[in-house]
Amino acid sequence: APPQPIEFVEAVHNLGYIDLYVGQHAKIFEKHGLTLHLTAAGGDTQAFAAVLGKTAQFAVGDPTMVEMSRERGGPGMVVGTLVQRAHYFGVSKTVAAPITNPKGFKGLTFVTSPDPNTNYSVTKKLMQDNGLKLGTDAKIIEVNPGTEIGAMLAGRADVAVAYQPNVAAAIAQGAKVVFDFSSYMGPFCNTGVMVLPEYAKAHPDVVQALVDALEESARLTYAKPDYAKQVARTEFPDVPGDVVDRAIDMELQYKIPAQTIPVDQKQWANLMSMQKYLGNVQASIAFGDVIDNQYADKAAKMAAAGGGTAVAAK
Amino acid sequence: MPESETPYSATGTPGKSGAPLTARNIGKTYGDDDDASPVIGDISFSLKAGEIVSLVGPSGCGKTTLLNLMSGLVRPTRGDVLWHGKPLTDVPKGIGYMLQKDMLMSWRTALANVTLGLELTGMPRAEREKKAHAMLYKVGLGPFHDYYPTALSGGMRQRVALARTLVTGPDVILLDEPFAALDFQTKVVLESDMAKLVRSDGRSVLLITHDVEEAVSLSDRVIVLTHRPSRIKAIHDIRLQGDRSDMMAMRDAPGFAALVRKIWSELDVRMAET
């Protein structure tokens, strides 16, 4: 059969999605009979909007969008995860010692993406959970996604809550990681693969092929970190090579990219509890109604059986 | 305002057929607030076919306003303007009006300005340009056909405006000081040309001028207006001997000088109390 072309939207072009890029470079999607046309949206909402507007079949981004849509009677479904932890790091040039407890946020100014981006939400929740009053005990400035480290390096904040490769870039500029959100938060469904149920119903084989390919890619990423670095260097040619390498090392070290595609109950629960706390969702939809793990489970089973790393990474 | 207040009643019965354009007790007041200023008091007269009528009157008395009313551009506050017996509501076809300001279009050459009226009738390009060329030549601007208005002198602009008005061959021609910016010789030639054109074709001209000699030598009738709010102060039927289209000969005709003096005396100066 001729390859099936699919429109695929990512929220932003982002090192967290390294699994996806590895799959592209290793031609894993082609192997599963798919030609991927990748478009970057300007954010999570736009990515999901592309699926809602049916200009794209798949989107990767914050899966909270799906929960919100479903709670308000809209469509949407999550068929897998791509980032399994909150991939934010607190980086700072001024804070000397690493912060182990969020109580240590006291007196500091954080810079994050605007509410309701997850780095904002996570930071805010941690502060409030630890009895810090926002605005007096600690401050958050909200800036355009990606510009957090700039604001921090320019001295407008103490700690930037940033993701890769900005974290690595900031480290190259002399900053240090002072707080590790990913470990503190634990499993977290940071990024989901989103699709319309009607599409999945009509094209289960395409969904299956995509999830199969992603599963295979995820395994390859963890199996061949050097290959992942190579992919990342070509995907982000403008970022200095050593920064990219360090970023990938950190990503893998903190187990941020999905190791396997099925959405874990715990990951979802963590996400939901935070979003509910923030008032963005009611978390009223049952796990099984939002998440359709059937494709991913099948893919994982097959990969575990040894199909996965068969693609030779040169 | 009762008709009896008009010092002179109109020549010819207003609205009678044969008179293409008639003013019936028209009046015009500018401004509708407390500072309403009446400009035209109460004026009635007719313009007959084949006739040249001049309007003379002190500066600011309302001559231009009167022509605007007669052309249908502006509606009178009182009274009616009749076009072949019917009240005017818009500028009728068959009227040509040369405004006091030349209003040439800066983006058109002299020639293209002249063709404007013909263009509006849908005449083919070659034909209208031929006509316009001929008319430009007549007003002495043949070689300047491709000049843009900014490169023309005041008098040349005025002649282009005149050519634009005449080229469409209107039956009734309203002219607001058409020769004011022209030297004596050019003026006389154009006056003679126009007199011939009008009288031979049975067209009519209503003309504003400050030059009483011009008025007398050119017209069949001279209407003298008062200060504003203007009314008709006097109407002179000009019955001079000789070739009525030879402007120089007219000036030497018996009775010419006397008529001019008479009209001058009627236009008495009341400066600084206008």
Place this chain on the structure above:
Amino acid sequence: MPESETPYSATGTPGKSGAPLTARNIGKTYGDDDDASPVIGDISFSLKAGEIVSLVGPSGCGKTTLLNLMSGLVRPTRGDVLWHGKPLTDVPKGIGYMLQKDMLMSWRTALANVTLGLELTGMPRAEREKKAHAMLYKVGLGPFHDYYPTALSGGMRQRVALARTLVTGPDVILLDEPFAALDFQTKVVLESDMAKLVRSDGRSVLLITHDVEEAVSLSDRVIVLTHRPSRIKAIHDIRLQGDRSDMMAMRDAPGFAALVRKIWSELDVRMAET
């Protein structure tokens, strides 16, 4: 171009003191491409203090251009304009120039248009308004001081422009057809007023007109220009008997009619070949 080609040499030695304004062999050509058109051929003359000089010539011959050169607004292509003996580079103080177009500012009332020149000298408001009121009254527009230009008639606008030029009391006054849009009476009154003003104060006037009678009755000298490229065709020193500031009396002076005829004949008509 050698001086000998000029048909008439200037009255008075160019540049001699006592002549505030002198043209020395000036010429002007428009356009610098292949279609260069010479407008002023070669003109020399002086304007002396206390003198009124008229320029007459066919429409489009270059009178306005000449005045632009004399005022310093435009530089000649050839020759020099001397202001009290020194070449002009910009409009000098002490010159007043009334352009052919009235150029009133639509955002200023009649009064505010007249005060403009005084405002530029920094005169206090009360004083300049007093002067402007007086000048507006003189030109017969006292009651219209608060009218915006759009509510003024053509002749009224011209009078505002005249008032604006005269109110600053310039020594040398250049006027481009200042009375063209005025009725005879108003014109005569303004001419007389101006003649008095100029002759009593030793000011000078250089004036363009199409009205040869006006030129003869008003001026000390009449310069007749040829077609373009214009040169001086004739210069007439007017030496009439009687009160030189009574325009009506002048017209009846012995020799007046003959002079007018002579000048008319010099302005021969060469229409359609301009």
Place this chain on the structure above:
Amino acid sequence: MFEEASSAAPLDSSSRTLASVKRRRAWKRLRGRLAVLACQFGLLAVLLGLWQYATSKQALNAFLFGSPSEIWGFLVKMQEDGSLVHDAGVTGMETLLGFLLGNVIGTVLGLLLWYSRFVSKVVHPFVVALGSIPVVALAPLVIIWFGTGLASKLAMSTLSVVVVALVIAYKGATGVDDDQINLMRTLGAAKRQVFTKLVIPASLRDIFAGLKLTVGFALIGAILGEFMSSADGLGHAIFKAGSLYIIPKVFAGVVVTIVLALFLSFLVGRLERFLMPWHKFD
């Protein structure tokens, strides 16, 4: 056919007292204004009605597009919790300041460029450049330079306005009739006087066109500034609602924005009438 050009209203020929003419005209004007208002509300009602109908019939998914009734609900809610007035106030203040700053800078520079053809030619490509920079792209720099407070919104708002104001003012200034400049020269005006007495008043019409145009830009600029970094304001509210995919709330924010724009542009119109008494308006 040409009603708007003829200076007098058509009246029948029976003579009438001035007072009655005046009364009639005032009434006519009022009636005209009421007719305009009626049409505007009618149009609005039809649009909203169609929208509401379409969403209620599921022809349009209300989740995707919101519906007027939901939007109204959010407006009421925002009014009740005070955020409407607060956010509109914050954004309105940013807009007003940016509008004033941008127009003052732009207009003054644009008019001043009249002084020298040479400088204006030299500067021209830089102005085009400034006018084509997608400032949103420079978000990182804007935040570093102007911080995350009022200054950055002001900068965005000002930047959105300044180029338009400059270009329009310059066009107005250079559009002044050469003959009128000549007239000023004959009156002995120094260049500075030509500028103040002629160029500025003659450019007013253009300047006001610029002012009317830039009301919207100032507002959009302020909102973009709030997108970059903010704690409150309409942009913040809209952006947050957008990220949460609460479309009716996005629209509610847009509605408030529009009302703000209409209010500001009304003020500009008043100012114009006040400053240009010689100009015909209707």
Place this chain on the structure above:
Amino acid sequence: MFEEASSAAPLDSSSRTLASVKRRRAWKRLRGRLAVLACQFGLLAVLLGLWQYATSKQALNAFLFGSPSEIWGFLVKMQEDGSLVHDAGVTGMETLLGFLLGNVIGTVLGLLLWYSRFVSKVVHPFVVALGSIPVVALAPLVIIWFGTGLASKLAMSTLSVVVVALVIAYKGATGVDDDQINLMRTLGAAKRQVFTKLVIPASLRDIFAGLKLTVGFALIGAILGEFMSSADGLGHAIFKAGSLYIIPKVFAGVVVTIVLALFLSFLVGRLERFLMPWHKFD
């Protein structure tokens, strides 16, 4: 003092042949143009030099602000890997289409509003509203309606242009002298003819002012569209570089954007000279 107003260049009084005058003037014009160019490059060089110096001396942090040499490096790199031409082509095409579409729609509507004072009054607040909608705020809706392909960029670009074009064209149309309309009426012009023969040519100056102004807007609109969703184009490159905090590349993208704007605005200038031969330019 008033060099630009006097129509003839000052020449000394010795008589000269026309040919030599012509040669001199051509040379003068050329020299004038060279002087302008020299000043522009000088200005640019000084700006870039200062910037480079400041970053090399650590007065400015090159990581936060980029430096001209780094920007140049990225430009070379983009040229070498072909992305410069490709991205500029994509964005240029979006811009051009949006520019044309927006201006055609806006100008046509703006001019047509001349036909009826009533309709224009009714429509006025809707235009203001349209001009003040922060379209970026509606990103999700834009994507739902127009997708992630060319259409959404076109929509953004068109929307950024259309209101300005409309307002400016309308201002031009209503600015036509009443007396000139009267003249047309005396020549028996139907309203449609007044429109085509008078209103349109008389508005050209304003329309071109609008065109020049909207070049930048069309470009910014296209880039905003690419920010919302894209696979290539300058906006994509800039946005990506921005989110990775590679400031010099952001600037490199902005530089290409500016060059594109200058090129388009140069084209508009040519068109203007071609369509308005009676107009004085210099």
